[in-house]
Amino acid sequence: MKDSRCIEVEALARVRDLPAGSPERRHVEECPRCRAALLALAEFEREVGDLPAEADAPGANARLSAAIDSLTSAAPLAAAPRRAEPWM
Numbered sequence: 001m002k003d004s005r006c007i008e009v010e011a012l013a014r015v016r017d018l019p020a021g022s023p024e025r026r027h028v029e030e031c032p033r034c035r036a037a038l039l040a041l042a043e044f045e046r047e048v049g050d051l052p053a054e055a056d057a058p059g060a061n062a063r064l065s066a067a068i069d070s071l072t073s074a075a076p077l078a079a080a081p082r083r084a085e086p087w088m
């Protein structure tokens with residue numbers, strides 16, 4: 001069991017940019033917990049950072065919310081399948 005401390009999530013991006021031989025980066029490469037955290041960070045950055053400006057994420061989110069609102073408030077309840085009455 002190694003004794004070196006795990007890298008804080010906030011420091012992972014900095015540690016990733018350290019030279020390959022530095023102790024903190026070696027720890028990340030050897031520690032499953034830190035490696036998993038680094039992978040999660042990379043995935044998060046891919047999702048957040050790769051959106052082109054024209055994707056208009058806030059606008060898309062507002063449109064999605066509006067669409068959900070109109071679906072949930074204006075949906076015709078009569079179209080919902082009714083439970084069959086057992087005595088019929």
Ligand SMILES: [Zn+2]
Nearest residue numbers: 006007031034
């Ligand atoms: Zn660790």
